[in-house]
Structure formats: C-alpha cells, structure tokens
Amino acid sequence: MNPYQVARRSSTTLIMFLAGFALPSTLMAQNRHEMSVQQCVEYASKNSVTVKNALVDIQIQQQTNKEITAQALPNVSGNIETIHYPKVPVQSFPNFIAQGTYGVLVAEGVRKGNGDPITAPEDFGLIAAPFGTKWNASAGVSLNQILFDGQVFIGLQARETSIQWATRNAEVTMELIKANVYKVYWQIVIGRKQMETFDANIERLDKTLSDTRAIYQQGLVEKLDVDKLEVSITNLRTEKMKVENSLKIGLMGLKFLIGMPSKDELVLTDTLSEEKLKENILDDSYKYEDRKEFQYLQLGKKLNEFNVKRYQLSRIPTVSAFGTFSKNAMRDKFNFFNDGEWFTTAFVGVRISVPIFEGFAKNARVAKARLELQKTQNQEELLKLNIDNEVDTARIKIGNALLTMESQKKNMELAESIFNQAKLKYDQGLGSNLEITNAQTELKNAQVNYYAALFDAVIARIDYLRAIGKL
Incomplete structure (x- = not known):
C-alpha cells in the first residue's frame, strides 16, 4: 500500500x-x-x-x-475406515494350550506308559498363527473441546x-x-x-x-x-x-x-x-x-x-476434554452391509497436558x-x-x-x-x-x-x- x-x-x-x-x-x-x-x-x-x-x-x-x-x-470429526488384509498378520504367543493340557494331566496324576508320573516341560515354546480377519471396518465420531488454554x-x-x-x-x-x-x-x-x-x-x-x-x-x-x-x-x-x-x-x-x-x-x-x-x-x-x-x-x-x-x-x-463413539465390524469377506454384528465402542476423557521441558x-x-x-x-x-x-x-x-x-x-x-x-x-x-x-x-x-x-x-x-x- x-x-x-x-x-x-x-x-x-x-x-x-x-x-x-x-x-x-x-x-x-x-x-x-x-x-x-x-x-x-x-x-x-x-x-x-x-x-x-x-x-x-x-x-x-x-x-x-x-x-x-x-x-x-x-x-468434531467423523471417520469411516475399511481395511483389507490379503494376508492376515501372523502373531506369536506363548503355547498356553500345551501348558494347560500338561497342567490337567499332572493334576490328575496321569502316568506314562512306563509308570513314571507325567511332568510338565520347562519351556512350552510359542504358537505362530494368523490373528484377525481379512476385512475390518469402523465408523465413528470424535469430539475434542479445549477447557483451558x-x-x-x-x-x-x-x-x-x-x-x-x-x-x-x-x-x-x-x-x-x-x-x-x-x-x-x-x-x-x-x-x-x-x-x-x-x-x-x-x-x-x-x-x-x-x-x-x-x-x-x-x-x-x-x-x-x-x-x-x-x-x-x-x-x-x-x-x-x-x-x-x-x-x-x-x-x-x-x-x-x-x-x-x-x-x-x-x-x-x-x-x-x-x-x-x-x-x-x-x-x-x-x-x-x-x-x-x-x-x-x-x-x-x-x-x-x-x-x-x-x-x-x-x-x-x-486442559481439554475428548470423547469417541464408533462401530466396528470384522469379516472374512466383504459383506459389511449384510447381516452381521457391529460392535460399539465409546469413551470419554479429560486430558491435562503439563509442559515440563x-x-x-x-x-x-x-x-x-x-x-x-x-x-x-x-x-x-x-x-x-x-x-x-x-x-x-x-x-x-x-x-x-x-x-x-x-x-x-x-x-x-x-x-x-x-x-x-x-x-x-x-x-x-x-x-x-x-x-x-x-x-x-x-x-x-x-x-x-x-x-x-x-x-x-x-x-x-x-x-x-x-x-x-x-x-
């Protein structure tokens, strides 16, 4: 100017x-x-x-x-999300099945063929298995409100x-x-x-x-x-x-x-x-x-x-308040609009952010x-x-x-x-x-x-x- x-x-x-x-x-x-x-x-x-x-x-x-x-x-924000896994992720977790089975056998006093009592091994190892479904979907709304800034x-x-x-x-x-x-x-x-x-x-x-x-x-x-x-x-x-x-x-x-x-x-x-x-x-x-x-x-x-x-x-x-409400569904096929259950998740909370350094x-x-x-x-x-x-x-x-x-x-x-x-x-x-x-x-x-x-x-x-x- x-x-x-x-x-x-x-x-x-x-x-x-x-x-x-x-x-x-x-x-x-x-x-x-x-x-x-x-x-x-x-x-x-x-x-x-x-x-x-x-x-x-x-x-x-x-x-x-x-x-x-x-x-x-x-x-306020809304979101709709769909995830497809051509290969369902594999996860490893402790072999709790073998551990439970041995626990029952030991508790019942079952013996081996030679008459010795059955004892549980020290390490049962891990189980590697696909965990989840090939199709997942979610829809929800989130809210954030500043209370003090x-x-x-x-x-x-x-x-x-x-x-x-x-x-x-x-x-x-x-x-x-x-x-x-x-x-x-x-x-x-x-x-x-x-x-x-x-x-x-x-x-x-x-x-x-x-x-x-x-x-x-x-x-x-x-x-x-x-x-x-x-x-x-x-x-x-x-x-x-x-x-x-x-x-x-x-x-x-x-x-x-x-x-x-x-x-x-x-x-x-x-x-x-x-x-x-x-x-x-x-x-x-x-x-x-x-x-x-x-x-x-x-x-x-x-x-x-x-x-x-x-x-x-x-x-x-x-200080701020927040909350979320969402619906989630898991399917092996893309059929979210057919019969099938959608699970509800909702939570609210208050967040205090303290600057330290x-x-x-x-x-x-x-x-x-x-x-x-x-x-x-x-x-x-x-x-x-x-x-x-x-x-x-x-x-x-x-x-x-x-x-x-x-x-x-x-x-x-x-x-x-x-x-x-x-x-x-x-x-x-x-x-x-x-x-x-x-x-x-x-x-x-x-x-x-x-x-x-x-x-x-x-x-x-x-x-x-x-x-x-x-x-």
Whole structure:
C-alpha cells in the first residue's frame, strides 16, 4: 500500500505526476465526472486499488479472528475406515494350550506308559498363527473441546485490537492517498490559473504587435522590432502548449491516483483563493493521538503486549476434554452391509497436558516477544520526535510560503504596471520596443514566480495540516 510521490516542475510550477501513465487524448470519454477535491478523495476511498487492498486486509484479519475463535469451540470429526488384509498378520504367543493340557494331566496324576508320573516341560515354546480377519471396518465420531488454554484465551482477547490495527492501517493508507490527491488536484487548478495569464500576455503582445506593424508601415520603426515581437508571441504560445500538455498529464495522473478509468472525463470544480490558504493555520495545538500513524503504532504495541502474555501462558498446563463413539465390524469377506454384528465402542476423557521441558524454547519465545515490544516502544518515541519535527518544520515552511506568495504577488502586480507604462510610452513614441520586450519578460518571470510560490503555499498547507493530524 505505497503513496505516489509528486515531482515539481520548476519552469511552470506544475507537477508532472505519473507521466508514464498518460494515454492519448484521442480516447473518447465514457463518463463525465464533475468533482470537488473532497469528492475526489471520496472517490479514491472507494476505487483506489491501494485503498481496496487495505480494506481487504481488514477482511483477512476478520477471517483470522474466526480461526482463533474456532480453537475455543468443540472440534468434531467423523471417520469411516475399511481395511483389507490379503494376508492376515501372523502373531506369536506363548503355547498356553500345551501348558494347560500338561497342567490337567499332572493334576490328575496321569502316568506314562512306563509308570513314571507325567511332568510338565520347562519351556512350552510359542504358537505362530494368523490373528484377525481379512476385512475390518469402523465408523465413528470424535469430539475434542479445549477447557483451558492460556494462549487461546489471549488470542480471543486480542481479536478486537487486531481488527482496529488493520483498520488503522487502512486509514493511514487513505490519508497518504488523500494528501497526494489534494496536491495533484490543486496543482492542476493552479496550472489553469496560470493558463489565464498566458492568454492575457498573448493578447497584450498581439495588440502591441498590431500597433508596431502599423508604425512600421509608416517607417517609424525597424522590421527588427516587429520580428522580436513575433518571436516573443511564438515563445509564449509554445510555453502555453507545454502547460496545456502538462495539465493533461496531471489530470491523467489524478484519475489514476483515485482509481478512475482513463477514458472517463474528469472536470475539477473547486477554485483556489489566497484567503483559503490562510484558514486555520494559526492553531498551535496538536496531539500525537491525532495522527493515524501514532494510533496505528499504539495498537501494534498493544498486540505485542498480548504476544508476550501468550508465550508466558504457554508455560502453564492446558486442559481439554475428548470423547469417541464408533462401530466396528470384522469379516472374512466383504459383506459389511449384510447381516452381521457391529460392535460399539465409546469413551470419554479429560486430558491435562503439563509442559515440563522443551529445551528452553518457551523462554526464548517470551524473550523475543519482549524485545519486539521494546522495539515498538522505541518506534513510538521516534515517531513522537518525528511528529514534533514535522510540525515545527511545517510551521516554518507555511509561514515562509505565505510571505513569499504575498511578495511574489506584489512583484507580479508591479511588473504588470511596468509593462503597461512601457506600452503607454511606446504608443506615445517615447519608448522603445526593447523596453516593451524587457517589461514583458519581467512580467512573465514574475508570473511564473508567483504561481510557483502559490503552489509552494498549497503544499506547505497540506503538509502542515497532515503534520498536526487535521488534514
């Protein structure tokens, strides 16, 4: 579940986001979507593949919890078995027949033919004989029920925490997607505002070119002055085309980010104002618990604490109950479904398993779980330091960004005023074409710097709100 990074385009302040996923503009739109930035975020929460996978992880954890619950429920199994012995196993056993016979003869005082009393030999030997039938069958059902197992009980206690942990992970993923949606959305909006300045600049130069051509026809200026203005207009139109293509790529990137089909048409409806950038940026209060990452780590620490308890309880005895009921039959032929007796066997019992020695494996598991918990505690302290640093850095950046934006706005307004004065002087025959060209260049640079500062302010605001957990 990785968030996409945005690269800043220095010349036009646009983000070339996910340029590799841009598709030809000739594709016909299947659906039209008019969306605010919040609607884009909501769309991403339902359609982004990264978010979908995070939500699937919650469902996976739910199924894992069912497995844990199943360990505390009765475990019932049935079995049917048939065994055929082509050769019945032979078993050897003491010759009790001869021993019994001699015992009777000796007890009755029977004598040999020569009149000597019969005496039993010291060793009667063994009898080797097939023992059993060629066909055996059994059918039965067995039940096992855990009565006490510390590890299972801890697993049951941790179920709710594990669901919360998976949910927080999805929220962290969604917040990263949300931040990137904001950034890409506003970079497109700013790019379109910049397009308006291109149109205004081209319109101004077109007017100046028309006037210069008229003056040239009167022989008051050189052909070089006309050519310079034509070059300037061509350059402006070329830059405008680049910005238009960048906007198309950025829009494709936004659709990819929120999970929208590339053939659909996306129309952005929100507008950006400087006043909106300054809203709610003076709130100095923040809590670690407001950050989704901190909540996620807290739940991870709690799960590690459960893990320590689980391994500790593995040292104590476990108690379980069991029982079996079965029917068994023995035949010399396969005729179990004909008349013949099936013998019943049934038993119940309680088993207590006492762990005695496992080569110190349990001690190692407990120690390992404690070390994992210690790592989580260390990560918590590191995250606190990181949050503090992010908030302090974001405060400085947004302050600087807003000051720079105000400064660049004044520069842009001043450059526009200078251009208008140069144009007025030129129209009155008091200025030169070079002054107009230079003034236009300064105006264009001031506009580029302003929109770069505006975009920096947007990014700084998003980073600040995310740092304090209020994005």
